[in-house]
Amino acid sequence: MxxxxxxxxxxxxxxxxxxxxxxxxxxxxxxxxxxxxxxxLLAVILLYAIYPIIFFTAFIISLLLNIWKKKNNLPEDTFDKSWDLPKQVAAHFVEAVGRILHGYEVIGMENLPEGPGIIIYYHGAIVVDYLLLVAQIYIQTGKSTCSVVHHLTAQMPGIQLLLKMIGCKNANRDECVQILKEGHLLGIAPGGIRESNFSDEYYSLMWGNRVGFAKVALEAKVPIIPIFTENLRESYRTLGKIWLTKWVCDHIGVVILPIYGGFPVKLRTHIGEPITYDPNITATELAQKTKVAIENLRDKYQERPGNILRALLERFEKCHKDN
Structure with missing residues (x-):
């Protein structure tokens, strides 16, 4: 005492x-x-704790990958067959986590093309659903998915090998076209940081005038695959959606709002029918068509506004909603 x-x-x-x-x-x-x-002070620390936790986890995984790479003399090209084993281990680990925490499901896997295509998705506070989808695609099809990420994410020290293995890159337009021409799937969230921080339980798409992904699709002559995940905003939510933080995001381009959540809600990703290549459509029209396709998936499968308790109870449902 x-x-x-x-x-x-x-x-x-x-x-x-x-x-x-x-x-x-x-x-x-x-x-x-x-x-x-x-x-x-404790509340502030907890609200920002998710960021260092994510980075620390990614750092440890990247460290283990570097050890594995050195011990087995793996090549720099992470698309080489010799990288299949660590990819399979990582994918199955992510799948297990998704199944335990969120009862994760994918509906419409048959809508993915056999060849290249652009996956367009709604950006939640944390893209846990997209990571789970990428793991499912690899497990079920053996295909690696490349992903366009923010330049700050791509430059984070200590996790470069992990980012390279899972195909994350701050790719420009020409690089995106090249990735598709090599036969890969490419994931893009047009809403980016703004949608991640400032969208809410109404799941509003915040794309502005972004049509770059549509230009890439037209140039590479590939389909666009719209996807939407139920209850994504109920797993993690952001705080601080005020005019000042929005101004900073719009004018400076970077804002990191505090996050709360980690709720084990039901997550179910719906893959919509692909929007096939059409040489007679403009990039603006294609972008709008893609946005409408994702909004249709949202309106069909997501009850709005989202509710955390309802999303938790959906863990006990046996069938997904069709209407």
Missing amino acids: ADAAVSSASEEGTLALFTHMLKNWIGFDYLEEYLSYKWL
């Missing part, structure tokens, strides 16, 4: 000293009143 009291007094003394130093530095007389609420 005495040791606990000494420890508590020591913590309070340290906090008081820090508060006093900070108050003198910024000249704010009422700082103690704000810093005395330890729960507030």
Whole structure:
């Protein structure tokens, strides 16, 4: 008991000293009143905790891959057959996690083309559904899926080999066309960071005037495959959707809002019918057609606004909704 009291007094003394130093530095007389609420600091830490957890997990996996690569003398080309084993292990691990946490299902796998194509998806707060889909595609078809990611993600140190193995790249238009011409599937979320941060339980698509993916599809002469995942916004949600953060996102391009969630809700990805290549359609028209296709999937399968409790209860349903 005495040791606990000494420890508590020591913590309070340290906090008081820090508060006093900070108050003198910024000249704010009422700082103690704000810093005395330890729960507030804890809440902020928890809301941002998901980001370092994701990075740390990716770092450990990438480290293990580097060890495996060196011990087995694997080539730099991660599309080489010698990379199949680590890919299979990773895919089956992701599948198991998805099945346990979200009872994950994919409806419409037959709509994926045998050759190349562009997968267009709605960007949730965290793209857990897309990662699960990529794993399912590899398990069921043996095809690796490439993915266009934000340049900050592509440049993160320590996880480069993992990103390379799962085909993540901040690819430009020419690189995207080349990926498709090599016969791969390519995943793109036109809504990007803005949709990730500022869309909500109504699942509004926030694409703006982005038509780059449509230009790539027309140039590569490949189909577009629209997909949508039920309850994605009920697994993770963002906080801080105010005018200031939206302004920062629009003008600077990067904003990281705090996230809460990790709820084990039912996730079910619906793969829509492919939008086939049509040389007589413009990129703007194709982009709009794709957006409508995803909105139709959303309206058919997602009850809006999303509800976390309802999404949790759907774990006990035996059949997916058809109407």
